[in-house]
Amino acid sequence: MTNTKPCILVVDDAPENIDIIRGLLGEEYKIKIALNGKRALDLAKAIPQPDLILLDIMMPEMDGYEVCEILKSNPETAHIGVIFLTSMVTPEDEQRGFLLGASDYITKPFDPEIVKTRIKTRIAVTQKERLLKEQIEQLKNDSLQVLDEGKLQKIIEIGENETSEFKSTLRFNLYTKKNESRMENQCLKSVAAFLNGTGGYLFVGVDDEGVALGLKNDAFKNEDKLMLHWHNLLREYLGADMAQCVHSNMHTIQEQRVLVIKCDPSPRPVFMSRDGDEAFYVRMGNSSQSLKPSEMLSYVDSRYGSAR
Known part of the structure; x- marks a missing residue:
């Protein structure tokens, strides 16, 4: 992590508003200025990109809503948080802005404490998301990256066994179309079992017969x-x-995007803790099973020794 100040792009055609924002935030953040929507779109793509955009709504030629829509439709800028600046906001205005992807609204005249609090909160979210993305990259193993569709397909053709399992979905019940935590629990349970054993592969987006369904049903906005x-x-x-x-x-298998999870043997016992329960899972044939306390202690002693 660097000590570089977070960067805020202020988009407003009124110099007096820009001066107020600069006075409030200039010491804590690096401030970039755009007097119109076109310039804002250019600066949003420039490297380094801003961490946050404060966007006036009422501007000539291109208003803030149009700018926000373009920003959020472009993969290069869609991740940048947008807070609208406005002198008056109605429920309809808020709904329109949030549907376009805005994070918040700040009303004029500016209340210094509200401005600072909302900016600080949004910047913290942005930094957390960036850190998580970096951690995701660390999750990707070189040996997994070089597995092409053909090699992954061969693993699938062998079928489910002690080192391979298929899950149709990550979080949605495909029959009811409802988001259910038990789907996530099933995936986590299998990963924990692989970690406690000799490792293995979990394919999410593949049915029991080895047919790739993809993850469209899980309805995430994008793969990130x-x-x-x-x-x-x-x-x-x-x-x-x-x-x-x-x-x-994520890998393309049978022309569908599938989440492939490769698990290495863990150097310590892995427990899955959720909803007040803690369980220890191991692979037994084609499935993952929890062990009773006495069984778990015996398994941990034999598998981990002093790491217990």
Whole structure:
């Protein structure tokens, strides 16, 4: 992590508003200025990109809503947070802005404490998202990257066994189309079992017959959001240190995008903790099973020894 000040792009055609924002934020943040929408779009793509955009709504030629829509439709700039600046906001205005991808609204005249608090909160979210993306990259193992579709297909053709398992979806019940945590739990359970054994592969987006369904049903906005969600599940319910043993990446299999998770044997016992329960899973044939306390202690002694 560097000590570089976060960068804020202020987009407003009124110099007096820019001066107020610069006076409020100039000491803590690096401030870039754009007097119109076209210039804002150019600066948003420039390297280094801003961490946040403060965007006036009422501007000539191109208003803030149009600028926001273009920013969010471009993969190069879609990740940048946008806060609208406006003198008056109605529920309809808020709804329109949030549907376009804005994070918040700040009303004029500016209240210094509100401005500072909302900016600080949004910048913290941006920095957390950036850190998570970096951690996701660490999850990707070179050996997983070089596996092409043909090699992955051969693993699938062997079928489910002690080192390979298929899950149709990450979080949606394909029958009811509802988001259910038990789907996530099933995936986490399998990963924990692979970690506690000799390792293995989990294919998410493949049915029991080895047919790739893809992950469209899970309805993530994009693959980055999917990976962030999966990475958060691993950190929260299996342990942040498992990043070194769990290598996740998206692959094209049978013309569908599938999440492939390669698990290495863990150097410590791995427990899955969620909803107040803690369980220890191992692979038994084609499935993952939890062990009773006495069984778990015996297994841990034989598998991990002093690491218990």
